Amino acid sequence: RSFLSGTFQMGQRNFEWETGFNFGASRATDWAEHQIRLDHVQRALGDVAQCTGDCVPLNLFGGPSAVTPAMLSYISYTEINQTRTSVANAYATLNFNMDTSFLPAPIGVALGTEIRRDHLEFSPDSLLEQGFITDLQFSSTNGSLLAQEAYGELSIPLLNQANSRQ
Numbered sequence: 001r002s003f004l005s006g007t008f009q010m011g012q013r014n015f016e017w018e019t020g021f022n023f024g025a026s027r028a029t030d031w032a033e034h035q036i037r038l039d040h041v042q043r044a045l046g047d048v049a050q051c052t053g054d055c056v057p058l059n060l061f062g063g064p065s066a067v068t069p070a071m072l073s074y075i076s077y078t079e080i081n082q083t084r085t086s087v088a089n090a091y092a093t094l095n096f097n098m099d100t101s102f103l104p105a106p107i108g109v110a111l112g113t114e115i116r117r118d119h120l121e122f123s124p125d126s127l128l129e130q131g132f133i134t135d136l137q138f139s140s141t142n143g144s145l146l147a148q149e150a151y152g153e154l155s156i157p158l159l160n161q162a163n164s165r166q
Contacts, residue, residue, distance in 0.1 A: 016095045025086040036134040037077045037127065044074060079125035079133055089116045104160030110153040119144045 003020030044051060044058035051057050056074040059066045091114040097106035124138040131137045 013096055013098075017093065019092040020090070022089040023087070026084070028083045030081050030083075032079045032081075032135060035077045035079050036075055037132055038134060039132045040075045040077075044071065077127065077133060079128050079135060081125055081128070081138075082121075082123040084119075084121040086119045087116065089114065091115075103157055105157040107157075108153075108155030110155075111151070113150045114147075115149075116147045117144060118147075 003018060005018040007014060007016050041058065043055050048057050056070050058071050058075065091112065093112040095110045097108055099106045121142045123140050127133050128135055128138055129140065
């Protein structure tokens with residue numbers, strides 16, 4: 001976070017100002033272990049003659065110990081997803097008081113503006129995006145949101161401190 005602030009005088013009025021900029025970013029990688037590759041299950045359960053190369057035939061009906069570690073290794077998969085986010089925020093404020101003859105204290109005035117940009121990028125595992133894993137299917141996404149805001153505030157004293165205690 002970086003900011004500048006100060007005061008200045010114009011006529012008889014004192015002003016306080018501040019301007020600044022914030023930026024934050026994060027990257028995340030998540031691993032989902034022991035997912036099942038549906039394309040490997042389909043190949044391993046199909047015709048044994050078609051189960052060549054690294055394919056290990058899968059026997060689901062041979063009893064409790066029929067599924068071997070080699071079979072599990074062939075159909076198991078660890079998906080890896082990437083997420084990146086960032087937020088950039090710029091702002092400026094101006095505060096001052098206005099004296100009046102009809103109120104017990106000056107009117108406080110605050111003015112400001114803010115511009116914020118949020119960005120998100122999600123890159124799922126390629127097999128997840130294609131629907132080859134038993135997890136929910138996701139698509140890549142990449143987008144931003146830009147917000148521009150302004151405000152004005154008045155603090156109008158209706159009673160002075162002495163009268164407010166009575």
